[in-house]
Amino acid sequence: MRYELYYWPSIQGRGEYVRLALEEAGADYADVARSERGMAAMMRMKETNNGTPPFAPPFLKAGKLVIGQTANILLYLGSRHGLAPKAEAGKLWAHQLQLTVADFVLEIHDTHHPLGPSLYYEDQRSPAKKRTGEFWKERVPKYLGYFERLVHHNGGFYLTGRRLTYVDLSLFQIVEGLRYAFPRRMKAFERGIPGLIDLHDRVASRPNIKTYLSSDRRIAFNEDGIFRRYKALDL
C-alpha cells in the first residue's frame, strides 16, 4: 500500500515527525501537497472528507483511512512498522511520550507567536522575546531534562529501551530544530544533555534517515516553520 501524506509543501513543521517515521520504515509514500494538484486535493479533503475532515494538516491516507493529528498518525504507523512496542503498556507509554513531545512543539512555536498563531511575528517581537527567555529558563530544562533522564534510565539506548521508536525520531528532530532556531542558546545547553545528543547522533546515522536527510525530500528549515531563526530571540 502506498501511503499519502498531506502537509504544507514548503515547511518541515509537524509533518516532519511523520516523514521521519515513514522514511525510517522504508515505507512507500507520496508527499502529496508538494505538487500543485496535490495541494488542491489537500484543501478539498480538509473541507469534507466524507464527514470526517481533519482539523489541520498533517494527515495520512492509508487505504480508506484518513488519519489526522501527528501523534495519532505515529500511533498508527508505529504498530504497523515496528516503530513502537507491541504490548499495550509499551504502546501507551510511547504514545504518552509523543504527546509530551507535541506539547513541547507547541511551546516552541509560541516562542515566536506568544500572542497567537493569527498574528505575524513582526507584530509580537517584544512579547516573543519575553516568552523565549522564560522558555529557555524554565521550559527547555523541564522538557529536555525529563527526556534526558529517561535515556539514562535506559542505559543510553533508545528512549523506551533497546529498540528505536517513533519517539526517538521525534527527539532527533527536536534537537535539530533547536540547533537551527537557537544556535547560541542550544550550544550552551547541549552540555547538560549528553544522552539526548548521543541519541540524536545515532538516529542521524541510521541508513534510511541518513539517505533521507541528504535527499531533496528533506525540506530545509526556514522562517515559516515551527523552528525559526530570529537573531533577537537567540541572545
Place this chain on the structure above:
Amino acid sequence: MRYELYYWPSIQGRGEYVRLALEEAGADYADVARSERGMAAMMRMKETNNGTPPFAPPFLKAGKLVIGQTANILLYLGSRHGLAPKAEAGKLWAHQLQLTVADFVLEIHDTHHPLGPSLYYEDQRSPAKKRTGEFWKERVPKYLGYFERLVHHNGGFYLTGRRLTYVDLSLFQIVEGLRYAFPRRMKAFERGIPGLIDLHDRVASRPNIKTYLSSDRRIAFNEDGIFRRYKALDL
C-alpha cells in the same frame, strides 16, 4: 478493578476530561491526590514510577498500568467502557478529535498565560488582553466552527454518530468552561453554535453526569485552573 486518578486536587484542569469519562462510565475510581497522603504519592510517582514517570498529571493507574497524557488516558478508557467506537477507523477518528480538543485547551490556557506557564497572570495582563482578543476573533470560531459542522453532519446527535463518546464529554466541558471564563463573550458567541449547545445540554442531562455535577466530587471552576474568569479579558 478500582482505578486511581492522580491530578491536582483543587482544580478541574485537564483531570476533568478524565473525571467526566470515569463518571459517565460509572467506573470505580479514587481521586487520589485529594487527600494529603495521596498528594505525596502523586509526587513520588511523578519522580520515578519504575522508569516510566509521567511528565505531568493527570495520570491514571489501572492495575499495573500507569497512563499519562489526558488524550491517552481517554483512548484507554474509551475502549474499555464503550466510550469510543470499536472499529479501528472510528477509534482513530475519536482520538484525532480529542487531540484537537487538547490543542484548543492549550490555547484557552494561553489566553491568560501568553508569555508562558512559568509567570503569573498578573505579570502578563497586557499581552493576555491582546491574545484573548485574537483568540475570540480567530481561534474560537475556527475550533468551535469545526466541531459545530461535525455535529450537524451527524444530524445533531453525538459528534461521531449516534453514540456518545469521550469527545462529547470533553466538548461539554469546553462549553461549561468558556461560559465560566468569558460569560459576556460566550453569550454572544453561542447563538452561532446551536448544535454544540444542544450537545452540551444533552450531556449535562445524562443521569451519571447529572449526579456527578451536583456532587462534591465536581470541583468548582476557579482562577487556578485552565478556565479563569478575569474581567479584563471578557470585555
